[in-house]
Amino acid sequence: MARDARIDPARLRFRCRRGMRELDLMLVPFAERALDGLDARERGAFAELLEAEDAVLLGWLLGREEPEDRDVAAIVERIRHAAGS
């Protein structure tokens, strides 16, 4: 069976590297710790999150705004929770 390239963990891990340090420091450790434990639906939400522009992503991850998609919002909450600990 062909792998679903969109949620390939290697691709997701690489795309955690962004243009802002704040995003790197939240996304890269999250991918290292949690990516392997995400199911296909959660990985899809994470892939969608990574498609967002850096400025939008920063707004979500600092808690200033919330993504409309509930699955993406759930991933944002997990990343935010991990960042402060």
Place this chain on the structure above:
Amino acid sequence: MRPERRRFDALVIGAGGGGLRAALQLANAEATVAVVSKVFPTRSHTVAAQGGVNASLANVLPDNWHWHMFDTIKGSDYLGDQDAIEYMCRAAPKAVYELEHFGVPFSRLENGRIYQRAFGGQSQHFGGEQAARTCAAADRTGHAILHSLYQQNIRARTHFFDEHFALDLLRDESGRVLGALVFDIATGESVVIEAKVTLLATGGAAQVYRTNTNALINTGDGMAMALRAGVPLQDMEFVQFHPTGIAGKGMLITEGVRGEGGYLVNGEGERFMERYAPNARDLASRDVVSRAIVTEIREGRGCGPRRDHVLLKLDHLGEALINRRLPAIRETARTFVNADPVRDPIPVFPTAHYTMGGIPTNRHGQVVAPTADAPEEPVEGLYAVGECACVSVHGANRLGGNSLLDIVVFGRAAANHMIDYLAEHRYHRPLPEAAVEGPRARLDRWDEARGEASVPELRRELQRTMEEYAGVFREQESLDEGVARVRAIREQLELAAIGDHSRVFNTARVEALELVNLADVALAVVTSAAARRESRGAHSRVDHPDRDDARWLKHSLFSLAEGMDYKPVRIKPLTVDSFPPKERTY
């Protein structure tokens, strides 16, 4: 398998503001342009620039380009080249109007003109009252510039190689640059990109330090490519530290916090800036505050269990004011250190922010290197702009708002010179097969299993070494030790291995190649710093505390083969009188 070959008139490596401004100019002139970017272009580090872009529009307070020129030269501690600075300051208003035309939504005054805010180091009448020179698109100026330029490039049919990593420049026997070898991160396949002209626009390298404000991608790739091609790096000892980075994490807490009345305290609860700068106190210039923080920590008055940071207090400002004026700071502190500034102080430490030095160029963006006959001979076919370059407009210390200006002004200037060059060089020169072999071997080497040294561990060791031995305060003995340690890390790196040899999105391989680049750049920084026996701008020597114009008003040049060399500062502007060195006081 032989790598795929592609041909373009112009190759731009790096898709931040400098690279995209140049690419747009080239594409609009009907050149075929390839842009290589290791991340999606709109995720380049320009996106993080919040402050704004300087131009003497005089929309809020009186201003002119000549005052801007004076401030930039003084800010550079007289190490900036005055011809390039005059060119940039004269070009600034036009550059801003061009950005507006490209779609950047600058903040407005009620009369419809572009709003301009006051920043440190800006003056009227050559050092008089505060000026207001910085144009901004809210707090998203870099984001707006990057997106506008990207959209314009798509319209102009620039060809993007997204998520491609540039390994090395390709050169013929005479040293002409004929393109680059890159590889596609998604597939692991390498591609030879042949070009008549090549522009490096790969950004800065503050990732050489443990505590820094930069994105992970800022690893000085273009600088290291230049070094490996035999081009020296200029003024690499000058790295700007921002005094208030979040301790251990590095991200920036804006000066605006202290502007609103926030202040620093040491482990004894003392407002120590009163001792270092009795008048300006917490609002003294960046280098003064950074040195004061590090002095407190070195003398045992730091905070926390390891006494390795100081605290920035703003709880006395009240929740209403913090929410109104500093909402992003509150969000950042809550997210990263679980501290709500309404109640808790923020732990801070100086953080490496900007690389003033880089690949030496003239004001047309042509890369220049010394030869037996001349100190500045152009390297045929090679250009550089932005933080990876040293043109040199920032000299020993950059002013806020001048880096976005640098990238748009010199991105455009370099492209114009490249267009003229293309008109005179209509055909691709033959690329010798041998030119590809060295760069190819540098990539393949990571597919072999070697020793035990781990790439992430060596990266951490390099960053710690640079922070300890070539940080805010420098002295001969520790700098010499730093040079030896960085050399040792480079040797260990030759024996390092990665565990993952897969082809598809192999982040470990990218990080290994980046570390090789970082280590070369770190060697340039620490060696140049050990050699410069004076204090100037961001380079602060405990053992040589004063500026020494008689011996050191000159640019440093570091090359891998020959170590240190020097060349004169270009003191003569284009049309006006020179600004001679004076004591720099604020």
